[in-house]
Amino acid sequence: xxxxxxxxxxxxxxxxxxxxxxxxxxxxxxxxxxxxxxxxxxxxxxxxxxxxxxxxxxxxxxxxxxxxxxxxxxxxxxxxxxxxxxxxxxxxxxxxxxxxxxxxxxxxxxxxxxxxxxxxxxxxxxxxxxxxxxxxxxxxxxxxxxxxxxxxxxxxxxxxxxxxxxxxxxxxxxxxxxxxxxxxxxxxxxxxxxxxxxxxxxxxxxxxxxxxxxxx
Numbered sequence: 001x002x003x004x005x006x007x008x009x010x011x012x013x014x015x016x017x018x019x020x021x022x023x024x025x026x027x028x029x030x031x032x033x034x035x036x037x038x039x040x041x042x043x044x045x046x047x048x049x050x051x052x053x054x055x056x057x058x059x060x061x062x063x064x065x066x067x068x069x070x071x072x073x074x075x076x077x078x079x080x081x082x083x084x085x086x087x088x089x090x091x092x093x094x095x096x097x098x099x100x101x102x103x104x105x106x107x108x109x110x111x112x113x114x115x116x117x118x119x120x121x122x123x124x125x126x127x128x129x130x131x132x133x134x135x136x137x138x139x140x141x142x143x144x145x146x147x148x149x150x151x152x153x154x155x156x157x158x159x160x161x162x163x164x165x166x167x168x169x170x171x172x173x174x175x176x177x178x179x180x181x182x183x184x185x186x187x188x189x190x191x192x193x194x195x196x197x198x199x200x201x202x203x204x205x206x207x208x209x210x211x212x213x214x215x216x
Contacts, residue, residue: 001204004194015197018063018084018186020207022047023214026054032210033060039081041065041205045072048079065205067121074098077106077140084147084186084205087111087121092135099140106140109147109186114165115158120149125169129176136179145184145202146170150192159192163199 002012019037021029022044029051032040038059042048043066052062061081068076068085073094076083086092086108095106110132111122123131135143146169150162170182188196190209197204207214 001193001197004197008198010197010200015201016203017210018065018203018205019210020065020205021051021211022066022207024207024211026051028211029055033058037210039063039203041084043067045069045075045079049075052079070094078104081107082144082184083108084203085109085111085121086135086141086143088123089131089134092131092138092141096138096140103140105142107142107144109145109184110135110143111147111149112166112169114148114169115151115162117151122148125165128169129173132173132180133177136177143180143182145182145186146173147186150187150189150196152191156195159195160199163187163196163201167200 001015005012016039017037018039018041019032020041022042029040039061041063048062048064063082063084064076064080065084068091070091073091083106112128113120113122113124135141146166148162148166150159166185166187170185173180174182184202185200186203187201188204190206193204193206
């Protein structure tokens with residue numbers, strides 16, 4: 001990570017590791033904490049419901065990185081430091097509608113499909129301004145920036161384009177929407193995190209490269 005940052009003149013401390021412990025036993029979470037990792041992630045609400053209380057007294061922050069089903073949306077509020085996968089206006093409206101008085105504000109990243117793959121969720125770059133503009137009016141959600149998922153490929157040009165497009169969308173949102181600061185760009189995983197850092201990532205979601213393949 002430091003080498004990737006150095007190649008483009010970035011400060012290595014500007015990019016955080018989000019350690020994705022999904023599919024791994026609790027011992028892996030303990031090992032991650034022992035190694036000094038503090039940002040941990042799961043991709044299922046059920047796993048967060050189980051693990052967050054178990055580590056409540058530990059120095060760590062939990063993230064939700066998987067697709068959040070609308071019917072489970074209310075459960076994530078208060079569980080996580082950051083939701084990385086706010087992928088639609090429908091989900092945002094569900095989160096807003098189900099928020100009750102006294103509930104904590106949910107910090108979130110808006111997922112944008114910058115690869116154009118049908119299998120990927122998220123806003124399109126073209127509809128991001130209108131959708132994010134509406135989300136900014138919601139009092140129960142605090143938008144911190146954007147997230148994207150790149151194709152699983154070794155094609156550097158494709159990966160760079162995917163990451164660069166997210167940065168460009170973020171810049172456009174900052175320029176066009178009052179109240180949007182876009183300080184976080186969650187992009188890059190085990191196979192492509194160096195390119196993501198070179199293209200401006202502030203959070204890389206790493207699982208396999210840290211913990212090996214998941215069981216099953």
